[in-house]
Amino acid sequence: MSPDCPEPSDRKVPKDSPESKAPFSPSSARAKAKGPIALAIGCLVFLLAPFILAGLKIQATPYILDLLSMVGLYALLALSLNVILGLGGMFHMGHAAFFAMGAYVTANLNLTYGWPILATLPAAALAAGLMALIVAFPVIHLRGDYLLIVTIGIVEIVKIALTNDIFGLTGGPNGLIGISRPTLFGYRLSRPQDFFYLIWIMVALTVILFHWLENSRFGRALKYIKEDAVAAEGMGVNATAYKLMAFVIGAAWAGMAGTIFASKMRTISPDSFTFGESVVMFTIVILGGSGNQKGVILGAFLVICLPELFRDFQDMRLLAYGAALVAMMIFRPQGLWPPKAVQYNLPSPYKEKYPREGSC
C-alpha cells in the first residue's frame, strides 16, 4: 500500500462533523463567517437608504429611490430568469412575455373588476405560470439555440398580440391606463420609498426561497440536467418534468414582477415588453453570473445603474453596453460573480451497506 493511500477508516466522516449533522447543506456554506456579517451590514445600510438619503437632504432622493426600485424590479425578473437559465441551463430569451402576462392580468383585474393590486398577485403568477406551461410544453425538449429562437418568437408574438388589442383586453398600442396603487393594511403605497421597500422585500423573500429551492431535490436535479441531461435521465431524473417545472416557476415569478410593475407605473403598454427587454434580463443574468443569486443582483445593479450614470452620453451608452458584452464574453464568460462549485454530501444507502475497503 502506497503511503498516500489512507486507511479506509480515515475516509469515514466522523459522526459529529458538520456533514453528518446537516446532510443536505452544501459544503460551501461552511465559508468564513466574515462574509455573511459584511453582507448583513451591507443589506441593512441598503434598507435604510431612504432615511440616509433624506437625512443628507439630497435633492435627487426620489429619483435615486426610483432607480433603486427599478434595479429591484429587474433583480426580481433576473432572479426568476436565473431559475430557468442559470439552474436549468435553458436558453430562454422571451421572459418579457411572462412579465407582460402578469402586468396585463393585474391591470385587467384591477381596472375591470376592481381587485386590489396585492390580491391580483397570485392571479398574475398563476396566469403567467399557466401560460408558460402551455407554450413551453411543446418546445421544452428543444436544446440550446433552438429553444432560444423559439422563445424569441414567443415574445414577438406576445408583443404583436398586445398591440393588436387581443380579446379587447390589452388596449392596443396605447396600453392600459390608471391602474391603482397597492394598499397594505389600509395604507396606500405611492411614494418612491414605499415601492422601494415593497420591491426589495420581495427580492429578499425571493432570494431566500430560491436559495432553498436551489439546494432542494428539485434544484439538484436541475443542476444535474444542466451538466449532463443524458446521464441525469439515465439516473432516473425526469428531465422534461423538472425543466418544465423550472420554466413555470420562473414565469410565475416574472408574472408577479409584472403586477408590481403595473402598479408602480400605473400605465402599461406593449413597448415595455419587447424582445429588447428580454435581452436586458438575459444579459443581467449572464453578466452577473448565471446560477449565482448574488451575481444576478450585482448584474441588475450594473445593467440598470451604469447607463443612468452616463445619461449625458445618450447615444454612446448603448454602444458601450454592446461592446462591454462582447468584451465580457471574451475575457470573463462565466460572469462577474459565478457560482461556486458545490459538493453535496448526501447520505447514501450503499455506503453503509458496502463500505469501501482496501485499495484507492
Add this chain to the structure above:
Amino acid sequence: MAHFVEQIIYGLTVGSVYALIALGYTMVYGVMKLINFAHGELFTLGAFVGFFFLVTLDWGGVFGPALAIGLTIVMVSGSTALAGHLLERVAYRPLRHSDRLAAVVSALGASIFLQNVIMVVWGAQYRAYSASLLPQVIWRVAGQSFPLIRLFVFLTAILVMAGLYLFINHTRLGLAIRAAAIDQGAAKLMGVDVRKVIAVVFIIGPALGGLAGLLVGVYYGQINFNMGQLYGLKAFTAAVIGGIGNIPGAMVGGLLLGLLETLGDAYVSGAWKDAIAFVALILILVFRPTGILRERVAEKL
C-alpha cells in the same frame, strides 16, 4: 385573380430579400453552430452604405442609374463583407472554443453595438432613398402589372443566389464549406482549413445581407437604424424553415416565408402579418425541426 397573382409576385420579391439574408444566417450556423445576431445589423449597414452612395454622394446623378446601381452594389457588398470579417475577428474568433452561451451573448452584444454605431453615424430618424433612381416603369403582360423595381429586386436576388449555388456546388472552396458544415472535425482531418472556411463564410454572408439591405432601401425607399432586427428574425425563421445549415433550404425558405406573409397579409389579417413568421417558426421547430428540406437534424434531447 389578378390581385392574387400580384400578391404572389410581391411575395416572391419580399421572399427573395429574406432568402438573401437567410443565406448569411444558415452559412454561419452551418459552419460555426452560432446564431449570428449581428447579421440583421449588417443588413441595416448595407442599406445605409447604399444610402450614402446613392443619396449623399448622389451617384445616380453622376453615373446614370444603371452604372450607379452596379457600383453601389459592389461598394455595399464590399463594405459589409469587411464589417462581417472584422466582426468575426473581434467578437467570434476568440470564442470559437468556449461555451455556446458565451458566443450567443457576444453576438447579442455585437448586434447592440453595431445598431448603435449606425444610429450615431446616421441618426435615429427614418432616411429616404430618392424615388427617381429607377424609372417608374410598369410593364403589363396578360393583364398583370410588373413594376420594374419589383423585377429588379427579384432578379438581382435570384442572380446572386444562382451564383452562390454554383460557387457552393462547383468549386473546391464551396466543397470545403459544405464539408465543414456537415462535420467540422472530419473536414479538418481531410485537410480542410476550417479557419479559412469560417473567414470566407463571414465574407459571403454579410455581403449578401448588405446587398439585401440595399435592395430593401431601393424598393421601399425608407430605412431606419433598427430595421435589421425584424428582418433578421424573419430571415432566421426562413433559414429554420428551410433547414438551418442548408444553403438551398435558406433560398426556398425565404421565398416561402415571403409568400406566406404576403398572402396572410392580404387574405387573413394585416395587423397579424408579423406574427405569421414567428408562428411558422414555432410550428416548424415543434413538428419538423429538420426544416422542409430534410438534411440537418435539430438537436433534440
